Amino acid sequence: MRVFDELLLNFLRGHxxxxxxxxxxxxxxTDEVGDQACPLVSVQLADRAALLALLRDPDLxxxxxxMDARLKILEGSIYDLLAIAAQSVRNVKPAxxxxxxxxxxxxxxxxxxxxxxxxxxxxxxxxxxxxFRLYRTFLDQDFQYSCAYFxxxxxxxxxxxxxxxxxxxxxxxxxxxxxxxxxGCGWGGLALYLARTCGVKxxxxxxxxxxxxxxxxxxxxxxxxxxxxxxxMDYRDVTGSFDRVVSVGMFEHVGKGDYAPFFDRIRNALPExxxxxxxxxxxxxxxxxxxxxxxxxxxxxGYIPALSDMTPVIEKSxxxxxxxxxxxxxxxxxxxxxxxxxxxxxxxxxxxxxxxxCRMWEFFLAASEAAFxxxxxxxxxxxxxxxxxxxxxxxxYIARREEELRKIEKALPPLAPVEPPG
Amino acid sequence: MRVFDELLLNFLRGHxxxxxxxxxxxxxxTDEVGDQACPLVSVQLADRAALLALLRDPDLxxxxxxMDARLKILEGSIYDLLAIAAQSVRNVKPAxxxxxxxxxxxxxxxxxxxxxxxxxxxxxxxxxxxxFRLYRTFLDQDFQYSCAYFxxxxxxxxxxxxxxxxxxxxxxxxxxxxxxxxxGCGWGGLALYLARTCGVKxxxxxxxxxxxxxxxxxxxxxxxxxxxxxxxMDYRDVTGSFDRVVSVGMFEHVGKGDYAPFFDRIRNALPExxxxxxxxxxxxxxxxxxxxxxxxxxxxxGYIPALSDMTPVIEKSxxxxxxxxxxxxxxxxxxxxxxxxxxxxxxxxxxxxxxxxCRMWEFFLAASEAAFxxxxxxxxxxxxxxxxxxxxxxxxYIARREEELRKIEKALPPLAPVEPPG
Numbered sequence: 001m002r003v004f005d006e007l008l009l010n011f012l013r014g015h016x017x018x019x020x021x022x023x024x025x026x027x028x029x030t031d032e033v034g035d036q037a038c039p040l041v042s043v044q045l046a047d048r049a050a051l052l053a054l055l056r057d058p059d060l061x062x063x064x065x066x067m068d069a070r071l072k073i074l075e076g077s078i079y080d081l082l083a084i085a086a087q088s089v090r091n092v093k094p095a096x097x098x099x100x101x102x103x104x105x106x107x108x109x110x111x112x113x114x115x116x117x118x119x120x121x122x123x124x125x126x127x128x129x130x131x132f133r134l135y136r137t138f139l140d141q142d143f144q145y146s147c148a149y150f151x152x153x154x155x156x157x158x159x160x161x162x163x164x165x166x167x168x169x170x171x172x173x174x175x176x177x178x179x180x181x182x183x184g185c186g187w188g189g190l191a192l193y194l195a196r197t198c199g200v201k202x203x204x205x206x207x208x209x210x211x212x213x214x215x216x217x218x219x220x221x222x223x224x225x226x227x228x229x230x231x232x233m234d235y236r237d238v239t240g241s242f243d244r245v246v247s248v249g250m251f252e253h254v255g256k257g258d259y260a261p262f263f264d265r266i267r268n269a270l271p272e273x274x275x276x277x278x279x280x281x282x283x284x285x286x287x288x289x290x291x292x293x294x295x296x297x298x299x300x301x302g303y304i305p306a307l308s309d310m311t312p313v314i315e316k317s318x319x320x321x322x323x324x325x326x327x328x329x330x331x332x333x334x335x336x337x338x339x340x341x342x343x344x345x346x347x348x349x350x351x352x353x354x355x356x357x358c359r360m361w362e363f364f365l366a367a368s369e370a371a372f373x374x375x376x377x378x379x380x381x382x383x384x385x386x387x388x389x390x391x392x393x394x395x396x397y398i399a400r401r402e403e404e405l406r407k408i409e410k411a412l413p414p415l416a417p418v419e420p421p422g
Numbered sequence: 423m424r425v426f427d428e429l430l431l432n433f434l435r436g437h438x439x440x441x442x443x444x445x446x447x448x449x450x451x452t453d454e455v456g457d458q459a460c461p462l463v464s465v466q467l468a469d470r471a472a473l474l475a476l477l478r479d480p481d482l483x484x485x486x487x488x489m490d491a492r493l494k495i496l497e498g499s500i501y502d503l504l505a506i507a508a509q510s511v512r513n514v515k516p517a518x519x520x521x522x523x524x525x526x527x528x529x530x531x532x533x534x535x536x537x538x539x540x541x542x543x544x545x546x547x548x549x550x551x552x553x554f555r556l557y558r559t560f561l562d563q564d565f566q567y568s569c570a571y572f573x574x575x576x577x578x579x580x581x582x583x584x585x586x587x588x589x590x591x592x593x594x595x596x597x598x599x600x601x602x603x604x605x606g607c608g609w610g611g612l613a614l615y616l617a618r619t620c621g622v623k624x625x626x627x628x629x630x631x632x633x634x635x636x637x638x639x640x641x642x643x644x645x646x647x648x649x650x651x652x653x654x655m656d657y658r659d660v661t662g663s664f665d666r667v668v669s670v671g672m673f674e675h676v677g678k679g680d681y682a683p684f685f686d687r688i689r690n691a692l693p694e695x696x697x698x699x700x701x702x703x704x705x706x707x708x709x710x711x712x713x714x715x716x717x718x719x720x721x722x723x724g725y726i727p728a729l730s731d732m733t734p735v736i737e738k739s740x741x742x743x744x745x746x747x748x749x750x751x752x753x754x755x756x757x758x759x760x761x762x763x764x765x766x767x768x769x770x771x772x773x774x775x776x777x778x779x780c781r782m783w784e785f786f787l788a789a790s791e792a793a794f795x796x797x798x799x800x801x802x803x804x805x806x807x808x809x810x811x812x813x814x815x816x817x818x819y820i821a822r823r824e825e826e827l828r829k830i831e832k833a834l835p836p837l838a839p840v841e842p843p844g
Binding site for chain 2: 149150151152153283284285286287306307308311312314315316318320321322323324325326327328329330332372373374376378388389391393394395396399
């Protein structure tokens with residue numbers, strides 16, 4: 001029954017690149033493949049069922065086996081292994097049986113592409129209502145749970161998250177007194193930033209009860225309850241009009257079937273001189289279903305859009321795409337920071353949850369980092385307007401406005417630390 | 423038979439905005455519609471057949487009637503009329519019979535979307551082999567026949583065309599000694615700029631015999647024959663590899679059916695750290711067939727791509743879209759300059775061609791300007807690379823490189839004027 005050993009080893013011999021991999025199979029067979037000049041990553045598969053699961057559905061099994069400690073890292077880290085995997089499988093034409101499985105999954109995903117409100121609420125609860133202490137462990141001080149903007153590679157996570165808010169504020173072309181809708185406002189960091197630096201009013205909406213409580217408390221503490229209104233509601237229930245609409249790291253949860261109403265809502269909320277900015281994880285390859293492990297354990301209902309998913313819908317919504325910035329390695333840097341911070345407090349987290357949860361979380365952060373570094377996972381900042389003359393003719397205004405905002409930030413008192421929900 | 427008068431007048435009464443329009447119909451009926459506060463544009467339709475043609479197929483007839491002087495402008499200019507038209511018909515749901523005609527046209531265009539080599543050559547000859555004296559009349563000194571980049575609204579056309587070349591050079595991340603492929607090199611201006619300022623080798627290809635002659639002579643005169651190679655050939659026949667690929671104002675002629683081979687060729691021509699920049703007119707609305715008057719008289723085989731036409735093909739070609747800049751009013755400013763220059767030499771041009779040609783050319787420049795100003799016609803600069811780490815993490819390098827290039831330009835001797843083909 002060494003046929004399965006041979007199947008896996010043959011695949012690895014033919015494809016592994018970007019690292020040196022030693023694999024210890026349940027039968028005791030050991031092999032070393034890849035680039036001998038690279039540092040060794042050594043992996044053990046605990047049992048024959050693990051080997052079969054990996055052959056049958058690698059996308060799902062890889063993460064599950066690691067969570068269950070049936071795929072063990074003997075040398076190196078799970079990130080090192082995932083980085084090799086990401087570099088090795090690019091441009092690999094999967095075997096027919098894998099393609100068939102994927103097509104089936106794809107068909108199911110086309111049948112149920114959207115997220116009705118109750119499902120959206122449950123999806124959000126699954127992830128964002130995890131323990132406050134977990135997020136405090138790895139996020140920056142302002143609880144920015146989306147890709148930071150590293151003006152240079154040496155910035156700290158806190159500096160890069162501040163730069164992200166500044167970059168977005170600049171692209172929103174805000175004038176004092178304007179009213180901004182923040183769809184998916186998280187723990188309120190961006191809303192507070194915009195109100196404090198640009199003198200705008202912000203209505204932030206979230207479906208997470210924990211985020212809602214924390215964000216409201218932060219707003220009250222900063223004395224900005226007249227300026228910033230955080231609401232626990234589905235963005236589809238928001239009425240009224242807004243000068244600007246911003247959405248950061250929320251579009252990933254919208255689901256392909258709801259793209260048209262999403263952009264129509266943005267359009268309808270904006271006046272003739274309105275501007276919107278969408279910041280979302282994106283897929284640089286042809287669109288396809290999101291990784292099944294991620295949708296099962298991390299983001300149920302999630303879907304990573306390709307530009308080819310968004311552009312036809314934006315065109316139909318009658319908004320002009322005025323700029324698309326592709327942030328590439330920024331999320332890899334962000335996730336590396338998050339993983340290092342998380343692992344530094346791993347023991348604490350294992351007491352709060354358990355070892356399996358910690359392995360799940362480490363796998364999530366490591367797999368995401370590898371995807372952003374090597375496997376065409378990107379972040380798109382899509383700026384939209386209704387008319388040709390709304391946004392300045394050149395993009396220089398972004399850097400100029402960032403410079404002004406840096407000065408404004410320096411004159412502000414520090415934000416109070418984010419406190420757990422009462 | 424006043425029913426057709428009423429049909430047209432009813433439509434105008436219901437839709438005209440952005441101007442005040444007086445229309446004098448063949449029956450003698452005169453009406454004034456639109457915004458009374460605006461300057462008057464007065465139009466006369468010469469005969470009943472003209473009225474019927476306009477009702478039957480306005481997209482085609484508008485330009486043809488103006489060319490034939492059967493639609494006459496009594497007050498204002500054809501641009502003023504086209505500007506009103508562009509603002510009035512946005513978001514107008516066309517009547518069923520118009521939609522049916524459009525769908526038929528659409529179907530035909532889906533059947534024959536590409537441009538085989540012989541057709542591409544004939545298409546190019548139709549437009550770009552027009553008399554040298556015509557282009558000299560309205561283009562800048564460097565013969566840049568594509569959208570300029572106005573760093574501010576007060577720049578002259580020559581300054582803005584220089585800024586365009588600089589902007590593109592910056593986005594190409596050139597290093598001295600690299601080899602650039604310029605697909606659709608026109609009269610050689612960009613190739614010369616890149617060779618002179620960045621120390622690169624350039625292979626430029628064009629299908630226009632006139633452009634080829636002129637560009638080669640320019641290269642020889644500048645003593646750059648070792649650095650710049652201008653070839654009379656279809657881009658599909660280019661072999662070899664290049665560090666960079668640039669294409670400015672040529673993709674509009676590729677045709678939707680040939681997008682996949684176009685991007686595949688770019689990918690295959692580039693090394694792993696390659697960069698490509700595509701500068702093309704784009705459509706900000708849902709994709710549709712190009713205006714029938716334009717394809718009949720100006721650009722046979724032309725097709726204006728929407729982002730939703732390009733993005734799926736780029737994703738399939740395995741290139742990463744690293745940046746998309748939407749240039750909006752820049753082409754409106756460029757076209758205004760071209761039209762003013764052309765009209766200043768109209769008498770000369772009428773001797774070279776005839777009055778009908780001059781009206782055709784004025785209509786082309788005026789209609790294009792109105793489309794860029796009011797009707798969602800845009801220019802996209804799409805930057806592409808093969809890997810996540812090829813292009814710097816932030817876009818600041820563009821402004822920094824432009825600053826360096828400005829200094830380099832100042833130290834260069836002036837270019838010799840463009841001479842007519844021997």
